[in-house]
Amino acid sequence: MSFEAQFLLAAASEAESAVQARQATLSHVGAEAFSSQAHAELEPTCWKHTELRDNITAAEVQLAKRCHGAHIETLSQDITQVGSHYQLIHYDVQYLDMQMHRLQVVGHVEKELSLSMQELRARPASTQAVLMACAGTGRMAQKKRFWLHVPWGPDSFGCAMWTGCSLADVLKEAGVKDGATQVVFTGADKGVEGGKVQYFQRSLSLDDALLGHVMLVYEMNGQDLTPAHGAPLRLIVPGWYGMASVKWLTSMEVVTGKWWGHQMEAYSFRRTATDPEMVPLTRLPVRALMAPPGYPEFFSRARIVAPGGHRVVGRAWAGAVDIERVEFSSDAGKTWSTAQLAQKNGAFGWAQWEFDWQVSAEGTYVLSCRAFDVKGRSQDEPSDELFNWTGMGDTQPQLVYVKVDKSIESEGGIIDLTAEQRAARTELNDGQYGAALDQSLVEALYRSPGSQ
Numbered sequence: 001m002s003f004e005a006q007f008l009l010a011a012a013s014e015a016e017s018a019v020q021a022r023q024a025t026l027s028h029v030g031a032e033a034f035s036s037q038a039h040a041e042l043e044p045t046c047w048k049h050t051e052l053r054d055n056i057t058a059a060e061v062q063l064a065k066r067c068h069g070a071h072i073e074t075l076s077q078d079i080t081q082v083g084s085h086y087q088l089i090h091y092d093v094q095y096l097d098m099q100m101h102r103l104q105v106v107g108h109v110e111k112e113l114s115l116s117m118q119e120l121r122a123r124p125a126s127t128q129a130v131l132m133a134c135a136g137t138g139r140m141a142q143k144k145r146f147w148l149h150v151p152w153g154p155d156s157f158g159c160a161m162w163t164g165c166s167l168a169d170v171l172k173e174a175g176v177k178d179g180a181t182q183v184v185f186t187g188a189d190k191g192v193e194g195g196k197v198q199y200f201q202r203s204l205s206l207d208d209a210l211l212g213h214v215m216l217v218y219e220m221n222g223q224d225l226t227p228a229h230g231a232p233l234r235l236i237v238p239g240w241y242g243m244a245s246v247k248w249l250t251s252m253e254v255v256t257g258k259w260w261g262h263q264m265e266a267y268s269f270r271r272t273a274t275d276p277e278m279v280p281l282t283r284l285p286v287r288a289l290m291a292p293p294g295y296p297e298f299f300s301r302a303r304i305v306a307p308g309g310h311r312v313v314g315r316a317w318a319g320a321v322d323i324e325r326v327e328f329s330s331d332a333g334k335t336w337s338t339a340q341l342a343q344k345n346g347a348f349g350w351a352q353w354e355f356d357w358q359v360s361a362e363g364t365y366v367l368s369c370r371a372f373d374v375k376g377r378s379q380d381e382p383s384d385e386l387f388n389w390t391g392m393g394d395t396q397p398q399l400v401y402v403k404v405d406k407s408i409e410s411e412g413g414i415i416d417l418t419a420e421q422r423a424a425r426t427e428l429n430d431g432q433y434g435a436a437l438d439q440s441l442v443e444a445l446y447r448s449p450g451s452q
C-alpha cells in the first residue's frame with residue numbers, strides 16, 4: 001500500500017482514538033472531575049502555581065521568547081511560514097551535519113539499520129499539511145497558573161507542509177520481532193529535567209508506530225528543516241500534541257515491556273505532582289482560533305476596528321476528526337452565531353472559517369470563537385476552576401479585546417489606550433485614566449497572552 005493510502009487509513013482509526021483521549025482527559029481533570037479548589041486541598045504547600053496575572057517571572061519571559069508562539073495573524077493563512085510557526089525547545093537547538101547524520105534502528109528487530117539522510121530521502125515520500133500544537137497550549141488561560149514552564153497563550157500552533165517517509169515502512173524493513181511493545185525515539189539534545197540528566201526521549205506503542213501516518217520528516221514547507229525545527233530529521237506524529245514529534249532524531253529502539261521515560265510523565269494530565277492516575281497527553285482535542293480583526297495597539301495588543309462590517313477569518317482543527325461547526329461571539333461568549341466553514345486542508349490539517357461581523361456602535365467588545373467536531377467533542381467552557389498540575393491541554397475559547405472607534409480610519413487619528421495599558425498592572429487599574437477596566441475586560445486582554 002502506498003504511504004498516502006496508509007496515511008488516510010490511519011486517520012480514520014486515529015479519529016476514534018481522539019475521542020477516547022478526550023474522554024479520558026475530561027474524566028480525570030475536566031471541569032466536572034477536578035477543580036483548582038480541590039488541588040489547593042490536596043497540595044496546600046504547592047509553590048509552583050499562582051493566581052496572579054502580573055507576576056510573570058523573568059525566567060518565564062525568557063522561556064516564552066526562546067519557545068515562541070505563532071503570530072496570531074497567521075491564522076488568516078492556510079500554511080504557517082517557518083518563522084511564524086511556534087517552537088518548543090527543552091534544551092539547546094542542535095546543529096547536526098546532514099552529510100554525516102545517521103538514524104539508528106536498533107533493539108528487538110531482525111536486522112538493525114543505520115540509515116543516512118540520502119537513504120531516507122530516497123524512500124517513497126509524502127507531503128502532508130499537519131496541524132501541530134504544544135501540549136501546554138492555552139496554559140495561561142487557567143486562572144491558577146503553573147509558572148515553572150513556557151507561559152503559552154493559545155498561540156502554540158502551526159500548520160506546515162511536512163515532507164518525509166513512512167516510519168511504519170522503515171520498521172517493517174528492520175523486521176520487528178515478536179514480543180516487541182514500543183518504539184523509543186531519542187533526540188540528540190541533552191539536558192536536565194525533573195532533576196535527571198537525559199536526552200529528549202519519547203515512545204510510541206508499536207501499534208501506533210505501525211499505523212502508517214507517522215512520518216520521518218526532513219522538509220518543512222518545501223525547504224530543508226531548520227535547526228530549531230529538528231534538522232536534519234524529526235518525527236511528525238500527525239494529530240498528536242507536539243511533544244510526540246521528536247526533533248534531531250538519532251535513534252529508534254524497538255523494546256519489549258513497558259517503557260516510561262521522563263517526557264511521558266511530564267506530558268500527562270495530573271491532579272497533583274505525583275498523581276498515580278495520570279493520563280498521558282496524546283491526540284489533539286477540538287479548537288478554533290481567529291485572526292484578530294482590525295489593527296493592534298503595539299503594547300496592550302488591544303485591537304481597534306472602525307464601525308461597520310468586518311470579515312473575521314480563523315482556522316479550526318480536531319486532529320484526525322472533521323470539524324462539525326464553528327461559532328463566533330462578539331459579547332464574550334454570552335451569545336453565539338454559526339460561522340461559515342470550509343474543508344480541512346489535509347487529513348490532519350485545519351479548516352478555514354469566516355464570519356461577517358457587523359458592528360455599528362463604538363465601544364469595547366470581546367470576540368470569541370469555539371469549534372465542535374463531528375464526533376461530538378467540544379471545547380472547555382471558560383472556568384476559573386479548570387486545573388491540571390502542569391496546565392496542559394487547555395481549550396477554553398480565545399478572547400479578543402476589540403475597541404470600535406472610527407478614528408482608526410484616519411492616519412494621525414487619536415486613540416487613547418492608557419487605561420488598557422495600565423490595566424496590565426493590578427494596582428494601576430484605578431480609573432485614573434478613563435474608567436478602570438472591568439475585571440472581565442482585564443481578563444480578555446491579559447489572561448491569555450497570544451490571543452491578540
Ligand SMILES: Nc1nc2c(c(=O)[nH]1)N[C@H]1C(S)=C(S)[C@@H](COP(=O)(O)O)O[C@H]1N2
Nearest residue numbers: 086087088090134187200242243245246247
Ligand atoms: N528532541 C526534541 N524534540 C522535541 C522537543 C525537544 O525539546 N527536543 N520538543 C517537543 C515539543 S514539546 C514540541 S511542542 C514540538 C515542537 O516542535 P516545533 O518546535 O518544530 O514547533 O517538538 C517536540 N520535539
Ligand SMILES: [Mo]
Nearest residue numbers: 088134135242
Ligand atoms: Mo510541546
